[in-house]
Amino acid sequence: xxxxxxxxxxxxxxxxxxxxxxxxxxxxxxxxxxxxxxxxxxxxxxxxxxxxxxxxxxxxxxxxxxxxxxxxxxxxxxxxxxxxxxxxxxxxxxxxxxxxxxxxxxxxxxxxxxxxxxxxxxxxxxxxxxxxxxxxxxxxxxxxxxxxxxxxxxxxxxxxxxxxxxxxxxxxxxxxxxxxxxxxxxxxxxxxxxxxxxxxxxxxxxxxxxxxxxxxxxxxxxxxxxxxxxxxxxxxxxxxxxxxxxxxxxxxxxxxxxxxxxxxxxxxxxxxxxxxxxxxxxxxxxxxxxxxxxx
Amino acid sequence: xxxxxxxxxxxxxxxxxxxxxxxxxxxxxxxxxxxxxxxxxxxxxxxxxxxxxxxxxxxxxxxxxxxxxxxxxxxxxxxxxxxxxxxxxxxxxxxxxxxxxxxxxxxxxxxxxxxxxxxxxxxxxxxxxxxxxxxxxxxxxxxxxxxxxxxxxxxxxxxxxxxxxxxxxxxxxxxxxxxxxxxxxxxxxxxxxxxxxxxxxxxxxxxxxxxxxxxxxxxxxxxxxxxxxxxxxxxxxxxxxxxxxxxxxxxxxxxxxxxxxxxxxxxxxxxxxxxxxxxxxxxxxxxxxxxxxxxxxxxxxxxxxxxxxxxxxxxxxxxxxxxxxxxxxxxxxxxxxxxxxxxxxxxxxxxxxxxxxxxxxxxxxxxxxxx
Amino acid sequence: xxxxxxxxxxxxxxxxxxxxxxxxxxxxxxxxxxxxxxxxxxxxxxxxxxxxxxxxxxxxxxxxxxxxxxxxxxxxxxxxxxxxxxxxxxxxxxxxxxxxxxxxxxxxxxxxxxxxxxxxxxxxxxxxxxxxxxxxxxxxxxxxxxxxxxxxxxxxxxxxxxxxxxxxxxxxxxxxxxxxxxxxxxxxxxxxxxxxxxxxxxxxxxxxxxxxxxxxxxxxxxxxxxxxxxxxxxxxxxxxxxxxxxxxxxxxxxxxxxxxxxxxxxxxxxxxxxxxxxxxxxxxxxxxxxxxxxx
Ligand SMILES: Nc1ncnc2c1ncn2[C@@H]1O[C@H](COP(=O)(O)OP(=O)(O)O)[C@@H](O)[C@H]1O
Ligand SMILES: [Mg+2]
Numbered sequence: 031x032x033x034x035x036x037x038x039x040x041x042x043x044x045x046x047x048x049x050x051x052x053x054x055x056x057x058x059x060x061x062x063x064x065x066x067x068x069x070x071x072x073x074x075x076x077x078x079x080x081x082x083x084x085x086x087x088x089x090x091x092x093x094x095x096x097x098x099x100x101x102x103x104x105x106x107x108x109x110x111x112x113x114x115x116x117x118x119x120x121x122x123x124x125x126x127x128x129x130x131x132x133x134x135x136x137x138x139x140x141x142x143x144x145x146x147x148x149x150x151x152x153x154x155x156x157x158x159x160x161x162x163x164x165x166x167x168x169x170x171x172x173x174x175x176x177x178x179x180x181x182x183x184x185x186x187x188x189x190x191x192x193x194x195x196x197x198x199x200x201x202x203x204x205x206x207x208x209x210x211x212x213x214x215x216x217x218x219x220x221x222x223x224x225x226x227x228x229x230x231x232x233x234x235x236x237x238x239x240x241x242x243x244x245x246x247x248x249x250x251x252x253x254x255x256x257x258x259x260x261x262x263x264x265x266x267x268x269x270x271x272x273x274x275x276x277x278x279x280x281x282x283x284x285x286x287x288x289x290x291x292x293x294x295x296x297x298x299x300x301x302x303x304x305x306x307x308x309x310x311x312x313x314x315x316x317x318x319x320x321x322x323x324x325x
Numbered sequence: 326x327x328x329x330x331x332x333x334x335x336x337x338x339x340x341x342x343x344x345x346x347x348x349x350x351x352x353x354x355x356x357x358x359x360x361x362x363x364x365x366x367x368x369x370x371x372x373x374x375x376x377x378x379x380x381x382x383x384x385x386x387x388x389x390x391x392x393x394x395x396x397x398x399x400x401x402x403x404x405x406x407x408x409x410x411x412x413x414x415x416x417x418x419x420x421x422x423x424x425x426x427x428x429x430x431x432x433x434x435x436x437x438x439x440x441x442x443x444x445x446x447x448x449x450x451x452x453x454x455x456x457x458x459x460x461x462x463x464x465x466x467x468x469x470x471x472x473x474x475x476x477x478x479x480x481x482x483x484x485x486x487x488x489x490x491x492x493x494x495x496x497x498x499x500x501x502x503x504x505x506x507x508x509x510x511x512x513x514x515x516x517x518x519x520x521x522x523x524x525x526x527x528x529x530x531x532x533x534x535x536x537x538x539x540x541x542x543x544x545x546x547x548x549x550x551x552x553x554x555x556x557x558x559x560x561x562x563x564x565x566x567x568x569x570x571x572x573x574x575x576x577x578x579x580x581x582x583x584x585x586x587x588x589x590x591x592x593x594x595x596x597x598x599x600x601x602x603x604x605x606x607x608x609x610x611x612x613x614x615x616x617x618x619x620x621x622x623x624x625x626x627x628x629x630x631x632x633x634x635x636x637x638x639x640x641x642x643x644x645x646x647x648x649x650x651x652x653x654x655x656x657x658x659x660x661x662x663x664x665x666x667x668x669x670x671x672x673x674x675x676x677x678x679x680x681x682x683x684x685x686x687x688x689x690x691x692x693x694x695x696x
Numbered sequence: 697x698x699x700x701x702x703x704x705x706x707x708x709x710x711x712x713x714x715x716x717x718x719x720x721x722x723x724x725x726x727x728x729x730x731x732x733x734x735x736x737x738x739x740x741x742x743x744x745x746x747x748x749x750x751x752x753x754x755x756x757x758x759x760x761x762x763x764x765x766x767x768x769x770x771x772x773x774x775x776x777x778x779x780x781x782x783x784x785x786x787x788x789x790x791x792x793x794x795x796x797x798x799x800x801x802x803x804x805x806x807x808x809x810x811x812x813x814x815x816x817x818x819x820x821x822x823x824x825x826x827x828x829x830x831x832x833x834x835x836x837x838x839x840x841x842x843x844x845x846x847x848x849x850x851x852x853x854x855x856x857x858x859x860x861x862x863x864x865x866x867x868x869x870x871x872x873x874x875x876x877x878x879x880x881x882x883x884x885x886x887x888x889x890x891x892x893x894x895x896x897x898x899x900x901x902x903x904x905x906x907x908x909x910x911x912x913x914x915x916x917x918x919x920x921x922x923x924x925x926x927x928x929x930x931x932x933x934x935x936x937x938x939x940x941x942x943x944x945x946x947x948x949x950x951x952x953x954x955x956x957x958x959x960x961x962x963x964x965x966x967x968x969x970x971x972x973x974x975x976x977x978x979x980x981x982x983x984x985x986x987x988x989x990x991x
Binding site for chain 1: 732735736739740742743744745746747749750753799802803804806807809810813814815816822825826828829831832833834835836837838839840841842843844859860862863866882885886889895920924926927930931941944945948949952956957960963964967968971
């Protein structure tokens, strides 16, 4: 077979690496094929199909959502819940992250274990534990009654508060780790220099440490917010009818009402919203990359 | 002798707008030890990378023996390399590291491979450490493993990229000797990259001075020291003083350069470029410290420069004076003091400096040096 | 206050003015340090409480959920191990998780090689795509997969789960393996080529052994991601094929018994054992694995 010189040259640039520390273009493409195949079948095609289904009868599903105050309130509840969870995670997470940079020896190991053990406990199991803790005759109610703080057991479970508590618990490590990663890179000399100049500890913290750790706080916050938006398991198990979120509404539409086009429209909105936030804050998020996601 | 000739013809390498290597022509004889010296970023590593085949030159060709290897894959080149930070395989023992090139050549099936590795371990004196991992070795030991791995498959050409850069001075000097001994014993052609000109001068048959991607000059250590082609080489190899002046007159045998009020004479045959300097043009006289003689201020002549001794530096057997010239712009010159002087001039005393016309060289003014 | 403790330890001779200013402070400082310690301890307790609570739960004699338990029994563990439903779900999930960890590790490692060493356009987009399933809400992916799998009768099947969970597992592998590849000294691969190894030999003899801890971490994380997964599993399970996540979800929702606590304890302990194994693999001063992984 005779190959024309120009096309032979083109062939050579495809099968030969440009230099020894890279793979040839052809090799590179071959390496990505399994990913493209798997994701085409298990990710891109299904999600496109879902989006297409939401438009199956034009914009009807979207108009219905727009016209019904109940659905609109679910949108705002979802955003508010995610925001509340984010704030709680940051407020509770910052001191832990800060402590992780200061602790040594046993204290450091125990703290790290307390942060990582829940991270690798299934969301289902942790939601189940919260049911055990919060239910009518659960430990928290028992203790409250035992201490004489209440006469009757309080309704703690199946409330908006329970959902926020459970989600905060699950997302807390995702706030701690990026903050810790940023705090750890701050040279201790900064704080020491400020202290030597006579700044007291509160001022040192407010003027030096906190501002310098803001990128980590921001990354952790965005991560918590994005993950909280799509939460399903926790609100489905420990939330009540009054605390309907986007994900639980989608679940209800598919499993109870079987209104697939409407569920698809809700999913499309949730997906779009998530992707916009991720895209806008992709740089901040890359800081927190490396931690698993939960839903 | 296993060494082969290595020829570089018009070799060039660009990275986008950066010219890492430009127009390099170099012919290295079989079994020759050639050093490439140059400041950091001058393109030394890039040139080795091209010879080893990790990158393809933008233009030019590379020939080993009679074979053009310009586009040959690196694993087919049979060129040994000692990397800057050794690049030992961390998951393999010393012995496995050294065995690796033989294994990749399918030689481990033959019976004498084991003996070959033992011999190599003996050669670099690592026999007792052969079952250790690289991270369990000192810097000098790691360096010897890297050399052994590069030599074990008898490559005709060996490349070394600042192999001693990470070692302390004493160990470095010992290893220079070791490497030279091994090379002479094996007879391979070696290209040795270093930024340490002293190392290059002591080890090499020839030295190539690299600057901004170009080879400024290639020659024996003696040639480079005595007859530098340009101011960069003069400055880079050994210690030298540059004294700016103006060509005041010129004849067949001598050039007179006016420095302040003094006329300094330079032998006209020194350097090809000297003829380019017209009468009245700005030049720099280059004088090595050992070619400046110091005399008491009272002994000054019309051809000597005067100055004041600021410091006397002791360097082992010899002493060097730093002399501040009286004439503007009050340069600081290094001049070696004869060791047999009965009453050496002291700090703060005025002295007269004279120059040997045969040892001086003249280069263009500072802006024009370098490419 | 942690900052100040360090400063005092390292620089006992602060400027006199600072000493003067801090007169009368020690008592206040001790109280503040104590308060901070208590605060951190409380947050850490909050983090681990739900994971720890399942252990006494699983050993309690009473069938309703009570704390502290009245007595100790192993009957819930027995119930878990003899119940055919629980066992079927456990084995189904185990098979899926093992297969998922194999496919996700192969696909993710190949993708990482292309992303780090490849020579092709759109590498950034490829990397983002490979991490995408981490960001897309799992409920959206679950609904989308159901839409595609249901007409193909893939719901409740091994292959259906394998596809869905491989998509979810790939990001974990990509994160750990790209990190390991980026840490790998590129000169090692060049040295292998220089020693006469071809591309394949370079990969198998030098690259792979040195990124092995990263690959192993990715394999374990994708295994756990599959085994722990509940949201997607909720949608692609059916009566014929139910993962342990779906089984637990149903039982928590309808039939709250301590068997769930027993099952949870088994799962949590096995997960922590696996994670501990990976940590050991990466952190130990194993000379064969200097490219340690820390997650
Ligand atoms: N892969 C590369 N991409 C872009 N520029 C490079 C690359 N490698 C080297 N260079 C540039 O080429 C020049 C020569 O570098 P190098 O060969 O490493 O110098 P040396 O080894 O003499 O210090 C430098 O300016 C460097 O920045
Ligand atoms: Mg270099």
